[in-house]
Amino acid sequence: MIGWGSILLVTRLPLDTMVHRRHVQAAGGVALALLGLILLGLPVPLWSPVATLFALPALGRVIRGRPERD
Amino acid sequence: MSTQSTPGPDAPNTLLFLTTVSAMDGTVFLLAAQGAFSHLAGAVTAGLTVVAGGGAWTTAWAHYGGRRLGRSELWRFALNALLGTLLTTLAVLLGSTYGAGMSLRLLPHAAGLGLILLGLQVAGFRLPRPYGLTPIPTLLATTAALEVLLHWTL
Numbered sequence: 528m529i530g531w532g533s534i535l536l537v538t539r540l541p542l543d544t545m546v547h548r549r550h551v552q553a554a555g556g557v558a559l560a561l562l563g564l565i566l567l568g569l570p571v572p573l574w575s576p577v578a579t580l581f582a583l584p585a586l587g588r589v590i591r592g593r594p595e596r597d
Numbered sequence: 598m599s600t601q602s603t604p605g606p607d608a609p610n611t612l613l614f615l616t617t618v619s620a621m622d623g624t625v626f627l628l629a630a631q632g633a634f635s636h637l638a639g640a641v642t643a644g645l646t647v648v649a650g651g652g653a654w655t656t657a658w659a660h661y662g663g664r665r666l667g668r669s670e671l672w673r674f675a676l677n678a679l680l681g682t683l684l685t686t687l688a689v690l691l692g693s694t695y696g697a698g699m700s701l702r703l704l705p706h707a708a709g710l711g712l713i714l715l716g717l718q719v720a721g722f723r724l725p726r727p728y729g730l731t732p733i734p735t736l737l738a739t740t741a742a743l744e745v746l747l748h749w750t751l
Contacts, residue, residue: 529644529676530653530685537654540660548655549721553599555651556720562646564710566631566705573638576646 547594550587554580607659611693615653617679620688623737629689630696647712648685652719668716702747707740 543550558576565571588594620623624647633639661674711733718724724732 528682529641530648530650531681533645533649533740534612534616534653535674535678538657539714541663542658548658552651552655555646555654556716556718557690558716559719560641560648560713560716563709563714563716566628566712568705573642576642580645580650584663587669596652 543594546584546588546593547591550584550591552582557583608656609677612653612656613677613681615656616648617684619647620681621751622711622734622737624708624712624742625685625688625703626692626696627694627701627705630699630701631705632693634689634693648681650719673704701744703740703744704737707736711736 542548558579561571561576561579565573565576617731625643628634628639628643628647633643661670667673714724714733718733725731
């Protein structure tokens with residue numbers, strides 16, 4: 528329900544003007560890899576995958592600026 | 598689980614696949630067996646990374662975002678959400694009921710490695726396919742077979 532709720536939210540937000548699509552996808556990849564490290568037993572904090580999901584696209588926006596439709 | 602986004606007329610099917618594959622490939626089962634869903638932080642993390650995540654978001658965004666949806670599209674979305682939620686809930690229930698009682702030695706490590714490989718794939722890296730085999734299902738299936746063998750022999 529949390530996952531589908533987030534999908535519903537994403538479809539209602541004007542994300543095309545907020546963050547780069549490729550950055551969101553890359554952040555999803557890094558978040559999954561972090562979760563993998565947690566599953567392997569490494570001392571990675573549980574909040575770090577979710578923080579990555581939001582922080583990386585935000586950082587991308589700061590560095591690359593406002594996205595054009597990509 | 599989130600892999601690559603392929604927007605287009607097939608996007609609802611892709612979205613359903615992306616959000617249910619983790620329930621079917623055993624990732625959600627293993628996470629539940631390890632107690633990841635027993636606290637809110639774990640459930641939120643798993644929901645936003647394994648069930649939804651970058652790939653599912655960009656697919657949904659490309660197909661549904663920025664326009665009004667018709668009645669049939671809304672029904673399709675709601676049905677997919679219901680089906681996805683049911684499958685994930687079932688996997689969590691099975692994992693927390695049966696997985697917690699099983700002494701899994703190899704599978705959690707394989708699932709961790711599988712998630713790292715999947716993360717690399719989602720982030721845009723192309724994984725090698727030795728002998729034409731897709732690496733993640735091969736890794737999980739081989740480890741599951743080894744786990745069963747280990748339980749029988751030891």
